Amino acid sequence: MEAAPQPVASQADISAQIARIAAEDHTPSQAHPRLNYPPYRSSFLRHPKNPLLTVDPANLERAAPCFGQRDVDPLDADLTAGHPGEPLGERIILSGRVLDESGRPLAGRLVEIWQANASGRYHHQLDQHPAPLDPNFTGFGRCLTGPDGSYRFLTIKPGPYPWRNHHNAWRPAHIHFSLFGTAFTQRLVTQMYFPGDPLFGLDPIFQSIVDPLARQRLIADYDHDLTEPEYATGYRWDIVLDRSR
Amino acid sequence: MSELACTPGQTVGPFFGMALPYPGDSALVDPADPGAVRLHGTVYDGAGGPVPDALIELWQPDAAGRIVRHPGSLCRDGSFTGWGRAATDANGHYGFSTVPPGSAGGPPFFAITVFARGLLNRLFTRAYLPDGDLDADPLFASLDAGRRATLLCVTDPTGYRFDIRLQGTDETCS
Secondary structure (H helix, E strand, O other), X not given: OOXXXXXXXXXXXXXXXXXXXXXXXXXXXXXXOXXXXXXXXXXXXXXXXXXXXXXXXXXXXXXXXXXXXXXXXHHHHEOOOOOOOOOOOOEEEEEEEEEEOXXXXXXXXXXEEEEOOOOOOOOOOOOOOOOOOOOOOXXXXXXXXXXXXXXXXXXXXXXXXXXXXXXXXXXXXXXXXXXOXXXXXXXXXXXXXXXXXXXXHHOHHHHOOOOHHHHHOXXXXXXXXXXXXXXXXXXXXXXXXXXXX | OOOOOOOOOOOOOOOHHHOOOOOOOOEOOOOXXXXXXXXXXXXXXXXXXXXXXXXEEEEOOOOOOOOOOOOOOOOOOOOOOOEEEEEOOOOOEEEEEEOOXXXXXXXXXXXXXXXXXXXXXXXXXXXXXOOOOHHHOHHHHOOOHHHHHOOEXXXXXXXXXXXXXXXXXXXXXX
16 A cells, blocks of 8 residues: 655655655666656656566567658757747757667657756746746757767756645756657657756655666766857767667 | 666656647548548546646557658658657547558557656557457467456547556556
8 A cells, every 4th residue: 555645745755755765775776767756746646556568579669750851940959049039048058969778879860858948937838937938938949860879959058946746846957858769669758957956856756766876867967078168058968768668 | 889878767747748749740641531540548547537748659550561761750741650649638638640550560559658747757558459360469468358458449430549547447558
């Protein structure tokens, strides 16, 4: 039996729950988040209770959809464009490579991103955070990876924002990523974080990945070689897609 | 070559609506096409309530069983790409306009990916056509009768219905 979630927990309650799960975790290191992670309240009714099936992929699942130049406009990778003015916030260049587990680049793959603005507000009707919308920022983009598996976006650094998981809950700043590999089972949706965020330890979504080394793989590196003088700071984040379910 | 550690997943969250859905996302074929069928259903949570903020992706062979490698899913020109995407509505309902998948080896199925707020990583499942040679399928054969039923499309007048239960009795196998 599992206890029903309490409607309003404190951060101390949530942090204690996070610490308890981490201390009790004796499973072999697992990259992916726990699907049943009680500190993240919304997972309570939305996680499968049966163990995931281990399946020998069918021909269909060994293949993946193809995207091409007709699908993606090169301007889609610039989230600062397309509006009358420049968005507010810290302009950043975000780049990295999409690889398979053997380190081979995954070329010509679709990468989609979305994010909050510099104030931590999404351009979405359900976001009720009383922070300003930016008329010059919508917050989504896409691109295809190059022959070396690389992607590159120009955007602004998103702000952290409050949510209603518990009292005084705040998400660390992040950018959502959606990725396709060359096999259906490589499909990945995840979130990229920024180094040194003080909210990491408090956030049940980030902490749902119980293996601390795996969590680190969601944090981009500041890269001064990617930074452009008088223009934008650079962050580098490589992504490795696995074939496991 | 040494194996690299994979990048963990995270929930799609509640705000993907401005980024992932796009015009024509769920129309793999024109609904007016004489060969078009619907694939549709409702996503339910563990309390039996609808999930209004899920995103379903579909990947399938064409009606002849060919796995197509044709770009254009984001900007459709009438060619069948085998891939589509549908967000659930306020009632937890999703729907695609497509063709019945042919066999690409084994009994035909729609390959489905499920994303939702509250779901910390994507789930993969299969929606088998009810009239395939299912006993020949290793996955299907490995399951008991109750769990098998969760992977079967139900034929309806518009095509196929495939409900997805994230948790609980009749939880969809993933």
